Amino acid sequence: MPPDGFQLLTIRLGDPPDAWRALGFEAETVPEPGPSRVRLGNTTIELTGSGDGFEGWSLAGHTGSLDGLADLATLRGVPDGPSGPPAGGTPPHPNGICAIDHVVVRTGDVDRTASVLGDAGLECRGERSTDSYGPAMRQQFYWLGDVILELVGPGDPAQVTGDPASLFGLALVSEDLDSTTGSMGGLAGTPKDAVQQGRRIAGIRGREVGVSVPLAVMSPHPR
Incomplete structure (x- = not known):
């Protein structure tokens, strides 16, 4: 594990x-x-x-x-999710996407949510400030196995609220980012340099076809 x-x-x-x-x-x-x-x-x-x-x-x-x-x-009446991928792993999808890089969770109070995560046994692996989402935000990073949890919330104490944590978006991984974005046509943006050195990222316009959460796709970690 x-x-x-x-x-x-x-x-x-x-x-x-x-x-x-x-x-x-x-x-x-x-x-x-x-x-x-x-x-x-x-x-x-x-x-x-x-x-x-x-x-x-x-x-x-x-x-x-x-x-x-x-x-x-x-949740009453909702069964547990599957215990893992099928034997032999999961091949890439027709669009070339093969994994989740990170999930973005937004909260009204980073300290409050971080305390809950810490009590559950999750360890913060890093923190920084960013304006990637508009106003100044705090980011913290945790491991959920092979997926990163990126926690984001107000960077200004005056903007802290009681809003609970909620899933904000997903960043996925493709071994061939250009091929993936090309296969999506106008539903994918042009790849650009990501914050992580040596990687690129492109937005996916999933809401245009009915996807409820923001999506992006990234090139893999440099080997």
């Missing part, structure tokens, strides 16, 4: 499966009433078609809500 003993297993979204298929993902259909599934590395995105956006997630190594981030395993 990864550094802190956690692994992001499942993210459940209310998106229609065809929204993800329109971006070149393979969305597996399962018998009703189960959700369709998009497998990315050791994490599965479940798509319920409810229209409710982010519905919850599940972590190996922790059970229970984390400052507003609902845990699928404890």
